Amino acid sequence: MVYSNNNQADDRNYNGxxxxxxxxxxxxxxxxxxxxxxxxxxxxxxxxxxxxxxxxNKHLDNLLKEWEFDPKIPSVRLVKGGxxxxxxxxxxxxxxxxxxxxxxxxxxxxxxxxxxLDYLLDAEERDADFNMTDEDCFEVDRxxxxxxxxxxxxxxxxxxxxxxxxxxxxxxxMDVCLDHCNDEEWTISHEQYRPFVLFQRTQAAALAALxxxxxxxxxxxxxxxxxxxxxxxxxxxxxDQFEDDEMVEKLTELRxxxxxxxxxxxxxxxxxxxAVKSEQYExxxxxxxxxxxQAQI
Numbered sequence: 001m002v003y004s005n006n007n008q009a010d011d012r013n014y015n016g017x018x019x020x021x022x023x024x025x026x027x028x029x030x031x032x033x034x035x036x037x038x039x040x041x042x043x044x045x046x047x048x049x050x051x052x053x054x055x056x057n058k059h060l061d062n063l064l065k066e067w068e069f070d071p072k073i074p075s076v077r078l079v080k081g082g083x084x085x086x087x088x089x090x091x092x093x094x095x096x097x098x099x100x101x102x103x104x105x106x107x108x109x110x111x112x113x114x115x116x117l118d119y120l121l122d123a124e125e126r127d128a129d130f131n132m133t134d135e136d137c138f139e140v141d142r143x144x145x146x147x148x149x150x151x152x153x154x155x156x157x158x159x160x161x162x163x164x165x166x167x168x169x170x171x172x173x174m175d176v177c178l179d180h181c182n183d184e185e186w187t188i189s190h191e192q193y194r195p196f197v198l199f200q201r202t203q204a205a206a207l208a209a210l211x212x213x214x215x216x217x218x219x220x221x222x223x224x225x226x227x228x229x230x231x232x233x234x235x236x237x238x239x240d241q242f243e244d245d246e247m248v249e250k251l252t253e254l255r256x257x258x259x260x261x262x263x264x265x266x267x268x269x270x271x272x273x274x275a276v277k278s279e280q281y282e283x284x285x286x287x288x289x290x291x292x293x294q295a296q297i
Contacts, residue, residue, distance in 0.1 A: 160208035167201035199247040215262035
């Protein structure tokens, strides 16, 4: 299995546009003939009014000029919506995205549920052996992209707990797809991004822990994330790629940086892992006892 470090979500099946003839059908001139425009000039007048209405106050020129696009870093901001609710905005190459901060990023409730994940979990509860349809796969692709965009927005704004929530949503969606999608090729195309989602979740969890509790808990979050990533690599017979993976290297560097900055040695968990690896079983037993005592405090 090939893993990708590409920061772009797999949105090949995502269609954000709607119908190919959007807008034109509303003008209702398809059945008009030349004689119509000659005999009844009101049609031409009506068409002109409609065109003017479509042009007026629809552009984003001023907004885009005031907020220039930077291709090197995500440009994100938190602003107030029309009803004073918080919304996220991301400046992209050809415009901007606006996302809700609560519920699904597009603010919709697919099939009456808070998200498509909730809809699938409800279907699973009703039938543990249900199979996803093509429509389900299409909607899952949409939700993957939406939560990816919001997750990187939260990371950019350093709202780490919110980034963790969105990463957990994506991981849970991946789990449902693994259990209920019969299209193996489609599933693999999404599973290749699981280490990347875990990587971003681990970054967010470590930095949130650093803010909330200090460096040692942050290092513990990094170790937990690395273990989860290693499990994925191992499950797909890619364990030999783990140490050289760019995301693993970045997390390892972050851990070393925290240790150096805060002058911390290896944690009990890390010392235990090393003792087991080197077959120092007496030391490993002592370290397990220390960990058990800490858990009781």
